[in-house]
Amino acid sequence: MTLIIKNLSYTYPNHKKPTISEVHVTVKKGEFISLIGKSGSGKSTLLKLITGILYQDAGDIKLNDRSITLGDVGYMPQQDLLLPWRTVLENIMLPVEIQKNSHLTREEVRKWLERAGLAGYEQAYPNQLSGGMRQRVSFLRAMITGKDLLLLDEPFGALDSFTKKEMQTWLLSIWRDSKKTIFFITHDLEEACYLSDRILLLKPDHPMEEIVVGLPRPRPSDIVYTSKLVELRHKLEKKMTDEKP
Numbered sequence: 001m002t003l004i005i006k007n008l009s010y011t012y013p014n015h016k017k018p019t020i021s022e023v024h025v026t027v028k029k030g031e032f033i034s035l036i037g038k039s040g041s042g043k044s045t046l047l048k049l050i051t052g053i054l055y056q057d058a059g060d061i062k063l064n065d066r067s068i069t070l071g072d073v074g075y076m077p078q079q080d081l082l083l084p085w086r087t088v089l090e091n092i093m094l095p096v097e098i099q100k101n102s103h104l105t106r107e108e109v110r111k112w113l114e115r116a117g118l119a120g121y122e123q124a125y126p127n128q129l130s131g132g133m134r135q136r137v138s139f140l141r142a143m144i145t146g147k148d149l150l151l152l153d154e155p156f157g158a159l160d161s162f163t164k165k166e167m168q169t170w171l172l173s174i175w176r177d178s179k180k181t182i183f184f185i186t187h188d189l190e191e192a193c194y195l196s197d198r199i200l201l202l203k204p205d206h207p208m209e210e211i212v213v214g215l216p217r218p219r220p221s222d223i224v225y226t227s228k229l230v231e232l233r234h235k236l237e238k239k240m241t242d243e244k245p
């Protein structure tokens with residue numbers, strides 16, 4: 001899997017200035033990429049362009065040398081969008097039902113639920129779950145599409161810091177075992193440093209910047225207290241607020 005984004009620009013119909021301007025990125029199989037930037041800098045817009053929900057004004061997005069189209073990637077939007085009238089299992093099976101050609105069985109999905117700490121909740125409804133559990137259901141639904149590239153729009157933004165830590169460790173273990181490629185939006189700079197191989201910084205009226213994290217893997221969760229990670233976080237903060245790094 002290779003994703004190549006070249007010279008990408010997009011302006012919303014009612015806007016004067018482009019939200020995404022001349023973005024270039026190459027992503028290789030198995031990379032974990034985070035996208036950071038202040039609110040309104042265009043992170044969700046970039047993800048929607050990669051999913052094919054929006055279509056660019058200029059430039060191109062190629063997945064394995066083919067222009068990307070809707071349905072090529074797994075996408076977890078900012079709101080979990082679980083259907084309240086469907087059980088956990090039925091929510092997760094939704095893309096399988098829509099794709100029809102998927103061979104994933106209910107039994108295999110049950111195994112994934114176990115891995116996500118949701119065993120016994122197959123028949124529960126979304127309103128009977130905690131925030132972290134809903135996020136895991138929503139993540140599994142994106143994962144189960146079988147796509148190599150997963151786009152996650154701020155999946156842990158609404159969680160308390162302890163649940164968030166658990167979810168990060170969980171996500172890293174799934175990512176390591178599944179060898180998926182992940183594009184991850186976050187406002188949390190510590191989270192970006194902890195999880196990623198590379199961080200992309202979007203800033204209005206500036207070219208997109210790329211920061212290589214360079215921390216060894218596997219990463220224990222207390223790596224966030226090491227001077228290397230703290231320095232990196234500080235550097236990102238300065239870049240975001242326009243101070244000289």
Ligand SMILES: Nc1ncnc2c1ncn2[C@@H]1O[C@H](COP(=O)(O)OP(=O)(O)OP(=O)(O)O)[C@@H](O)[C@H]1O
Binds near residue numbers: 013014038042045
């Ligand atoms: N459907 C839309 N129509 C018009 N403008 C939009 C639409 N969606 C987003 N925008 C505008 O595009 C800009 C970028 O929005 P986007 O949601 O991509 O930013 P973001 O960096 O993801 O923000 P946040 O961190 O708050 O989620 C904002 O100015 C926003 O108002």
